[in-house]
Each structure stands twice: as C-alpha cells, then as structure tokens.
Amino acid sequence: MKIGVYVCHCGGNISEVVDIKQLTSFAEKQSDVAIVRDNAHMCSDVGRNLVLEDIKKHNLDRIVVAACSPQFHGKTFMDIVKKAGLSPYLFEMANIREQCSWPHFDEPELATRKAKDLVNVGIAKVKLDESLERKSMPIGKRVLVVGAGIAGIQAALDLGDAGFEVFLVEKKPTIGGKMAQLSRTFPTEDCAACILSPKMADVPSNPNITLFTNSEVEKVSGFIGNFEVTINKKPRYVNDNCVSCGICEEKCPVKLPNEFEQGLTTRRAIYVPFEFAVPYKYVIDEPNCIYFQKGKCGNCKKVCPHDAVDFEQKPEKIEIKVDTIIVASGYDIFDASEKKVYGFGTNENVITSLEMERMIVHEAEGRPTRKIGNRIAFIQCVGSRDEQIGNEYCSRICCMYATKLSQLLKRTDPKRDVYVFYTDLRAYGKGFEEYYKRAARTGVKFIRGRVAELIEDPETKKVTVKVEDTLARQIIESEFDLVVLSVGMQPGEGTGKIAEVLRMTRSPGGFLQEAHPKFKPVDTLNDGVFICGCAQGPKDIPDTVAQASAAAARAIRLMNKGEYEVEPITAVVDEDLCSGCATCVSVCPYDAVKTEVKDDKRVAKVNEFLCQGCGSCSAACPSGASQQHWFMSSQLKAMVGAALGEEEE
Amino acid sequence: MIKKIEISPENEKFLKKVNELSGQVITLCEQCGTCSGGCPLVTEMDITPSQMMRIVQLGQKEVLDYKAIWVCASCFTCTVRCPRQIDVSKVAEALRQIILRQAVDHIDIKAIPKEEIACLPQIALVSACRKFTG
Ligand SMILES: Cc1cc2nc3c(=O)[nH]c(=O)nc-3n(C[C@H](O)[C@H](O)[C@H](O)COP(=O)(O)OP(=O)(O)OC[C@H]3O[C@@H](n4cnc5c(N)ncnc54)[C@H](O)[C@@H]3O)c2cc1C
Ligand code: SF4
Ligand code: SF4
Ligand code: SF4
Ligand code: SF4
Numbered sequence: 001m002k003i004g005v006y007v008c009h010c011g012g013n014i015s016e017v018v019d020i021k022q023l024t025s026f027a028e029k030q031s032d033v034a035i036v037r038d039n040a041h042m043c044s045d046v047g048r049n050l051v052l053e054d055i056k057k058h059n060l061d062r063i064v065v066a067a068c069s070p071q072f073h074g075k076t077f078m079d080i081v082k083k084a085g086l087s088p089y090l091f092e093m094a095n096i097r098e099q100c101s102w103p104h105f106d107e108p109e110l111a112t113r114k115a116k117d118l119v120n121v122g123i124a125k126v127k128l129d130e131s132l133e134r135k136s137m138p139i140g141k142r143v144l145v146v147g148a149g150i151a152g153i154q155a156a157l158d159l160g161d162a163g164f165e166v167f168l169v170e171k172k173p174t175i176g177g178k179m180a181q182l183s184r185t186f187p188t189e190d191c192a193a194c195i196l197s198p199k200m201a202d203v204p205s206n207p208n209i210t211l212f213t214n215s216e217v218e219k220v221s222g223f224i225g226n227f228e229v230t231i232n233k234k235p236r237y238v239n240d241n242c243v244s245c246g247i248c249e250e251k252c253p254v255k256l257p258n259e260f261e262q263g264l265t266t267r268r269a270i271y272v273p274f275e276f277a278v279p280y281k282y283v284i285d286e287p288n289c290i291y292f293q294k295g296k297c298g299n300c301k302k303v304c305p306h307d308a309v310d311f312e313q314k315p316e317k318i319e320i321k322v323d324t325i326i327v328a329s330g331y332d333i334f335d336a337s338e339k340k341v342y343g344f345g346t347n348e349n350v351i352t353s354l355e356m357e358r359m360i361v362h363e364a365e366g367r368p369t370r371k372i373g374n375r376i377a378f379i380q381c382v383g384s385r386d387e388q389i390g391n392e393y394c395s396r397i398c399c400m401y402a403t404k405l406s407q408l409l410k411r412t413d414p415k416r417d418v419y420v421f422y423t424d425l426r427a428y429g430k431g432f433e434e435y436y437k438r439a440a441r442t443g444v445k446f447i448r449g450r451v452a453e454l455i456e457d458p459e460t461k462k463v464t465v466k467v468e469d470t471l472a473r474q475i476i477e478s479e480f481d482l483v484v485l486s487v488g489m490q491p492g493e494g495t496g497k498i499a500e501v502l503r504m505t506r507s508p509g510g511f512l513q514e515a516h517p518k519f520k521p522v523d524t525l526n527d528g529v530f531i532c533g534c535a536q537g538p539k540d541i542p543d544t545v546a547q548a549s550a551a552a553a554r555a556i557r558l559m560n561k562g563e564y565e566v567e568p569i570t571a572v573v574d575e576d577l578c579s580g581c582a583t584c585v586s587v588c589p590y591d592a593v594k595t596e597v598k599d600d601k602r603v604a605k606v607n608e609f610l611c612q613g614c615g616s617c618s619a620a621c622p623s624g625a626s627q628q629h630w631f632m633s634s635q636l637k638a639m640v641g642a643a644l645g646e647e648e649e
Numbered sequence: 650m651i652k653k654i655e656i657s658p659e660n661e662k663f664l665k666k667v668n669e670l671s672g673q674v675i676t677l678c679e680q681c682g683t684c685s686g687g688c689p690l691v692t693e694m695d696i697t698p699s700q701m702m703r704i705v706q707l708g709q710k711e712v713l714d715y716k717a718i719w720v721c722a723s724c725f726t727c728t729v730r731c732p733r734q735i736d737v738s739k740v741a742e743a744l745r746q747i748i749l750r751q752a753v754d755h756i757d758i759k760a761i762p763k764e765e766i767a768c769l770p771q772i773a774l775v776s777a778c779r780k781f782t783g
Contacts (some may be wrong), residue, residue: 390732450682450683468683468699470682
C-alpha cells in the first residue's frame with residue numbers, strides 16, 4: 001500500500017493557524033505513507049496535477065487530501081484520482097479548515113494537534129477503503145413538472161423546446177398561477193397579462209408538452225430514471241365540444257365570489273376562470289353546482305347548443321413514467337385575518353394587495369369594481385418579518401409591488417393622497433432603486449414605521465392608521481379611505497402536498513429546501529427532483545423565470561447523456577448476519593430496503609438505485625448486518641481509534 | 650439644538666447592563682416603531698418607546714433622564730406586538746431599576762410632621778416610601 005498525503009494551505013486560511021511543517025512531518029511518519037506534499041491551493045490546476053503525476057510516477061494507490069470540506073471540494077479531488085486510473089473511492093478528505101483552522105483560529109498549537117488527528121483519521125480510513133465504482137443507469141427524456149404558474153410554464157417550455165417529453169400538471173382548471181392576476185409588473189411596468197398570455201398559449205401548442213389541468217399528483221414511487229407517477233384528474237364536466245360561447249353561463253342560477261378577481265366580482269357555477277385562461281374551456285364547480293348537490297337544475301346542459309356539458313364524467317387516474325421531476329408549486333399569500341390588529345375580514349376598507357392588483361386592472365379597463373377613494377395607505381410587512389405570527393423571513397416582493405401599486409394609483413389620479421408605511425424599504429434588484437425614486441417623484445409618500453393598529457370608524461367605515469414615524473419620531477394618527485395590506489408569501493398548501501408526496505425536505509420557513517444554497521440552488525436532496533419559483537422561497541418574476549430555466553437545464557444535464565452515474569455509497573446487508581427482522585425496512589425514508597426469501601431464510605435486500613446512503617438502516621440494525629459502503633464499521637472503528645490517539649508516532 | 654454624541658466601546662457597558670437586567674437582547678430592535686405606535690401613554694412621554702430602545706442600543710446613559718421610563722404603565726401592549734419578540738416593558742423596568750438601585754431618597758420620612766402622618770392614608774405612605782426612598 002502506498003498512500004499520498006497532500007496538505008493544503010488554502011491561501012493562508014489553514015496555514016496561518018496550523019503549522020504545516022509539523023503536520024507534514026507527522027504524516028511522513030505514518031505507516032504506508034509514501035509521499036507527503038503541501039501546496040498553497042490544492043484545488044488549483046497545479047495542486048491537482050501534483051496528485052495526478054504522483055499517482056502515475058510513484059504508483060500511489062490511496063490518497064488523503066487535508067484541506068477544506070468534502071462538500072466543497074471532495075468531487076474535485078475524486079475526479080483527479082479517477083483520472084489517474086484509481087477508484088475515486090480510494091480517497092479521503094481531512095477537513096482541516098471548517099473543522100480546524102477556522103473554529104480554532106485563536107489556538108494555533110491545539111489546532112495543529114487536531115489537524116494531525118484529523119489527518120491520522122483520514123489515513124486510518126483510507127487504508128480500509130474498498131475500490132468502489134460509480135454505476136451507470138440508463139435514463140430517458142421524460143419530465144414531470146408540478147404546478148403551472150410562470151415557473152412551471154417556463155420550465156416546461158424550455159424542456160419541450162429542447163426536445164424532452166414534458167407532463168405538466170396543474171391543480172387549477174387553468175394554467176398561469178398568480179402572475180395572471182397581476183396588473184403590471186415592477187420595475188418595468190409591463191402589463192402582466194400581455195407578457196404572460198403568449199407563454200401560456202405556447203404550452204398547448206408545444207408538441208412535446210402534455211398538459212393536465214384540474215389535476216394533482218397523488219403518488220410518486222420509484223427513483224430517478226424510473227419514477228412512477230399517479231395523476232388524479234378531476235372531471236371538468238364539460239367536454240371538448242365546448243366552443244366557449246358562454247350560453248350556459250347566462251342560464252346558471254348560482255352566483256359565487258370570483259376567486260380570480262379576489263371576490264371583487266361574481267361568477268357562475270359553470271365558468272371560465274378568466275379571459276386568457278388556458279385551456280379556454282368551461283368548467284363546472286362541482287361543490288357549488290345545484291345539479292351535483294341537489295340533483296336538480298341542469299340548465300347548462302339543456303341550453304348548450306354543442307352538447308358539451310357531460311355530468312357523467314368521472315375522475316380519472318392516469319399513470320405515467322418519468323425520469324426527472326421539477327416542482328414549481330408556488331406560494332399562497334399570507335392570510336391577513338391572522339394579523340388581528342389590522343381587522344382584515346371585518347373591515348370592508350382594509351384589503352389585500354392582490355385585491356388592489358385586480359382593482360387597478362378594472363380601473364384601467366374603465367369598469368371599476370369598487371370605490372378606491374382619495375386617501376390610500378399601504379402597510380408593509382404584513383405576515384412577513386413578524387415573529388408574533390411566526391414568519392421570520394422577508395417576502396422580498398412586497399416593498400416593490402407597493403412601490404408599483406402606489407405610483408400607478410397616483411399616476412391615474414394625481415389628486416390621490418398615497419402613503420406607504422414601511423419597516424425597511426428593500427429595493428435591492430436591478431432597476432428597483434430607480435423605480436423607488438420614480439415613485440417618490442410621482443408624489444407617493446414613504447413613511448418609515450410599522451403600523452401598530454387600525455381603528456375603524458363605525459359610521460363612516462374609514463380607517464385610522466396608528467403608527468410612529470420613526471424618522472421624525474412623531475406619532476401619526478390619520479384617517480384613510482382605503483388601507484392596503486402588503487401581504488407576504490407563504491409556502492402554499494399545494495407545495496405542502498407535493499412535498500409530502502415526494503418526501504422533500506423543507507427549510508425553516510416551510511419552503512422547499514435546496515441541496516446547497518449557493519452551488520445547488522435548484523437541486524434537492526432527492527436525486528432527480530428539482531425545484532424552482534416561489535415553492536423554493538419568496539421571489540419576484542425575473543428570479544422565478546431564471547430559476548425555472550436553471551431547473552430545466554439541471555434536469556437536461558442529467559437526462560441528455562442517456563445514462564447517469566449513481567454513488568456506490570449505499571447500504572449492503574450481510575445475509576449471514578441478517579435475522580430478517582425488517583427494522584431497516586421500517587426506518588428507510590426512501591423505501592429502498594425490502595425483505596425477500598433466499599435459501600429458506602428471510603433476509604433484507606437493498607435496492608442500490610433507490611438507496612441514498614443516509615445510513616438510517618445501518619444505525620438501526622440490531623444484528624450489525626446492515627453496513628454502508630465507504631463507511632463500514634471496521635472503518636469507523638479504525639477512525640475512532642486514530643482520533644483517540646492510537647497513533648504510530 | 651442638535652447634540653453631538655459619542656459612540657465608543659465605553660458605551661457597550663451600559664448596553665450590556667440593560668441587556669442583563671432586562672433579559673432582552675436590545676440590539677435585536679429593528680426600530681420599526683410598532684411599540685410606540687400602539688403605546689397608550691406615548692403622548693404623555695418625552696421620548697417614544699422605540700426611541701428609548703435606540704438610545705440604549707447606542708449605550709447612552711442619558712436615557713435615564715427621560716420621564717418616559719416612569720410614564721410607562723407596564724401594560725405590555727408593546728411586548729405582545731414587537732415583531733422581534735422583545736419584551737420592551739422589561740427594558741423600561743430595567744432602566745427604572747438602575748435608578749432605584751442608586752438608592753436615592755426623594756423624601757425624608759423623619760421630616761414629615763407627626764400630625765400629617767396621623768391623617769395620611771397608610772397606603773399612600775407605604776407607596777411613597779416604596780417609590781421615593783432608596
Ligand atoms: C400582490 C402581488 C404583486 C406582485 N407583483 C409582482 C410584480 O410586479 N413583479 C414581479 O416580478 N413579481 C410580482 N409578484 C410576485 C409573483 O407573483 C411571483 O414571483 C410569481 O407569481 C411566482 O410564480 P410561481 O410559478 O413560482 O408561483 P405561482 O404563481 O403560485 O404558481 C404555482 C402554480 O402551481 C399550482 N400548484 C400548486 N400546488 C400544486 C400541486 N400540488 N399540484 C399541481 N399544481 C399545483 C398552483 O395552482 C399555481 O398555478 C407579486 C406578488 C403579489 C402577491
Ligand atoms: S347544473 Fe350546475 S352549472 Fe349547470 S346551470 Fe345548474 S347550477 Fe349552473
Ligand atoms: S419585501 Fe419589504 S414589505 Fe415585504 S417583507 Fe420584506 S421588508 Fe417587508
Ligand atoms: S435491520 Fe438488520 S437484521 Fe433486521 S432485517 Fe434489516 S439488515 Fe436484517
Ligand atoms: S416593536 Fe420591537 S423591534 Fe419594533 S421598535 Fe419596538 S422594540 Fe424595536
């Protein structure tokens with residue numbers, strides 16, 4: 001055995017604390033160590049070539065790199081070891097930066113001692129490393145996209161254009177998501193419907209996209225390259241004969257608040273969600289339809305000239321197979337009635353920003369839905385940055401949409417008195433600061449202070465805002481015609497559902513967790529599953545679209561080669577020791593272990609493509625039969641021994 | 650007139666002391682003003698509750714000279730509303746404690762004439778002693 005040990009200075013990050021000389025001469029003394037070198041940056045070309053050439057020249061068969069964390073550069077060095085012709089798993093990384101020089105910067109001597117221990121642990125482990133190889137699996141070109149807001153639409157179009165087969169599943173009767181409801185979009189003020197509707201129309205015309213609306217993903221089993229998906233498609237009760245003439249709608253006796261219009265207008269039980277809905281077909285709202293609830297009515301069916309109404313439609317279960325999955329299930333707005341001091345839901349003149357978006361659309365179209373009045377106040381951070389209601393995060397969009405809505409109001413009618421009460425005004429994006437300035441020039445007044453409470457006049461229904469102007473240090477108590485709550489974002493109910501179906505990890509705020517916040521922002525811990533848009537965290541449309549294209553690109557990267565590599569770090573069961581108790585089966589979060597009968601004996605068997613190497617079964621196995629490649633118990637024992645100083649000095 | 654103040658490590662001591670006495674991390678205050686906007690007595694105060702927080706953040710002992718800390722009724726409106734979950738009323742209490750612990754007598758009990766002691770309600774005497782003697 002010939003081990004090469006390489007110590008990195010990390011440009012001073014390590015060498016300013018750890019005594020490199022002492023460390024290298026310690027390593028040289030360890031048995032089987034053939035070569036020890038140090039370098040300013042082991043990850044650089046020069047550093048990597050050192051390893052490459054030494055392996056070839058000196059026939060090294062195992063490598064230890066003492067540097068940063070394996071999360072950070074493990075793959076860099078494994079690739080080099082592989083390039084030199086060795087198994088990339090005959091390699092170990094000793095983390096002497098995050099686990100040593102950084103935390104112990106003020107104790108250089110002890111840090112050097114710890115670095116020696118860490119290197120020693122690495123050597124002890126590498127000696128017992130097996131020569132593992134990554135396995136190749138065939139992978140096809142089919143993708144499931146969950147949610148068809150702007151994120152899902154963008155990802156589906158990118159994938160479809162690149163020649164991949166897309167199944168786009170949307171739970172509502174139309175695609176479009178929240179963006180379809182917006183008036184204009186900051187900071188450019190493009191009309192939201194005008195820029196979104198062409199994209200929506202591209203979806204059904206793309207030959208590679210199969211769209212399922214009114215549908216939800218009920219179950220997903222299998223693994224990357226082999227996901228089996230069950231889609232539950234609810235009936236529309238209107239078939240493809242529908243030409244959207246609208247005759248049925250006129251005869252429907254039911255009137256309901258129109259959710260797309262945030263309840264500002266009404267709709268019937270048979271309806272099209274909005275003018276540019278895709279698909280542009282009628283749908284029956286079953287829980288509110290008289291026919292379905294009482295067995296009477298049926299007006300729509302009677303009057304439809306195309307025989308399109310079909311009460312006999314049944315829910316369908318559709319089974320598909322896909323290779324990768326993109327989750328784009330978006331967000332819900334914060335339920336403002338939870339913030340009791342603002343009286344939302346009891347006071348008619350306290351509304352949400354989304355209602356204001358719709359009111360502005362209607363006003364611009366010359367068919368106003370309700371009176372806006374002359375004095376309007378926006379209250380920022382409603383449901384965000386507020387530990388009293390349990391949301392610590394900033395929703396990132398509300399500062400800018402209030403900046404947008406307030407100046408749109410002011411520009412349509414300069415007589416209006418518009419105020420924005422904010423905690424901090426966050427205009428962080430490209431063109432945002434300039435847009436904020438434009439609002440100030442328009443005459444919108446920005447007042448720094450979080451509104452403490454709203455008081456309704458029982459007679460006039462006008463609303464008094466109580467707030468401290470924290471810059472002038474004065475208390476403002478002033479009456480307004482309309483108060484707009486700038487509600488934040490929450491991980492939607494739909495996001496919660498799909499997270500459960502796919503067993504995805506969620507971040508503290510409840511949004512979906514990415515694999516790495518910097519380097520893998522759209523990957524997840526589930527192989528082959530990607531995330532984008534507001535399901536991952538609050539963001540605006542440009543960021544959502546960028547992420548959606550990124551998720552599509554990451555999925556393409558996996559599928560394009562036709563095969564993909566799986567880590568060999570999986571669990572393995574020693575059948576002689578296994579008692580067949582199935583403890584592992586119950587603890588495995590990925591359903592990767594099953595028991596089977598072999599030579600009349602029940603034993604556990606691991607599916608190495610499903611196994612993510614989490615180690616749960618190995619830890620739980622009462623017989624010590626379940627072990628993990630690259631972390632065998634013999635290795636762990638040797639590592640503990642080395643850490644406890646059973647060193648060969 | 651605008652005053653000049655100094656911000657230096659020296660001020661940290663006062664901030665630490667108030668942190669310790671109140672059990673709050675006063676630097677967490679983001680100066681949003683929610684406490685002041687809802688305070689029922691704010692118009693009786695010479696500085697607002699959030700201003701009090703600010704002055705303590707900067708470690709300025711002059712905060713003890715304001716009446717606001719005595720006007721505070723410990724009603725907890727600020728405490729239940731602070732979005733950073735700071736117990737603002739405890740901070741006011743801590744500032745009052747600092748003054749009270751200086752043990753200064755504002756009344757001289759011996760100087761009160763016997764006749765007055767006889768006719769003053771007991772509860773008033775006890776409360777005066779509590780508030781105004783060290
Ligand atoms: C009042 C307001 C104003 C705004 N103004 C602007 C602006 O001016 N400029 C800007 O850039 N941004 C603005 N935004 C932000 C913008 O709305 C979002 O960035 C964008 O809509 C995010 O898109 P998305 O696709 O991620 O999420 P969504 O639009 O929420 O779409 C998610 C879709 O997935 C579907 N879905 C959810 N769960 C499931 C499931 N389990 N199965 C199937 N389907 C599911 C939903 O029905 C929905 O159609 C504003 C937001 C608000 C609230
Ligand atoms: S059957 Fe239902 S959808 Fe049709 S007209 Fe009657 S209530 Fe409306
Ligand atoms: S974007 Fe602005 S309004 Fe929204 S939570 Fe952040 S600071 Fe508050
Ligand atoms: S837990 Fe261990 S003994 Fe039990 S079935 Fe799994 S591998 Fe076998
Ligand atoms: S409410 Fe809390 S965070 Fe806001 S100013 Fe008062 S103490 Fe500071």
